[in-house]
Amino acid sequence: MYFAALLARTEDGWEASDTELDDVETLSDLTDLAHEASVDEDTVLVFIEQEDAWFALVRVEGEDDPRIYVSDAAAAARSSYGEILTNELLGGDQDDDDADLDSLDLDGTEDGEPAVVDDKEEEEEETSVSAEFVPAGPAGDREILADLGMSEKELLALGTEALGEIADALGAAEVLETVR
Incomplete structure (x- = not known):
């Protein structure tokens, strides 16, 4: 079972929306979802989590290439959405x-x-x-949230409640909880 949500940064803080991944087959599809949620091409974070086995973050800003972090690449590679991300990370x-x-x-x-x-x-x-x-353990951009208040060390130390802890560090825990 997957949980997926989008957090879009706005002038007033973060806006959250849950999202369906049914039509997502590529990283480009995922990036398009993020662009649709974007306000003035500001930062959008895509959260994907699979039953406490792994989580992923995709950060989209304007036309820049998306930044990706996966908590456990080997576990993610065994799932359809995680495979999209690990394939991108592994080239x-x-x-x-x-x-x-x-x-x-x-x-x-x-x-x-x-x-x-x-x-x-x-x-x-x-x-x-x-x-x-596919290597076991984290893969991707470990500094994906550094400028938003969560260091690489904090990101790597996250456990099974990772998305909640990330949202809390960003000041978006309440808005994320509304879509959870």
């Missing part, structure tokens, strides 16, 4: 490489001969390959 989508190899028809069969594939074996192989390339 590419591993699935694209797999698709390229599959298109080369290197499965050992003759032309026209159907390949026999054990779905369970293939699924286990994909999982272990993905986990191999």
Whole structure:
């Protein structure tokens, strides 16, 4: 189960809104959601959390590239939205490489001969390959909130109530709680 919210900075403080990630398939989609919530292209923070397993922050400001922080890259990579972020942080989508190899028809069969594939074996192989390339622990911009009142050290020390603690440090705990 995911929780996702947007915090947009305004002249009067922070405005929070919950958001659905159903249509988010890329970082660009997530950035577009943030831009829609932005007031005068000011800072927007996207909070994503999956059942206390991991959380992520995406910071969008104007036309700058989004800044990303993921609390546990290995855990996030095993989920659909976390995978979008970890792929961005690690410099590419591993699935694209797999698709390229599959298109080369290197499965050992003759032309026209159907390949026999054990779905369970293939699924286990994909999982272990993905986990191999993703480091456990935090990934991304550890100073993503430094200018907003939360140091790198504080960010790295966060536990299971991370989003609440972040919102509290930003002075946005009450507005975040309204959408939680």
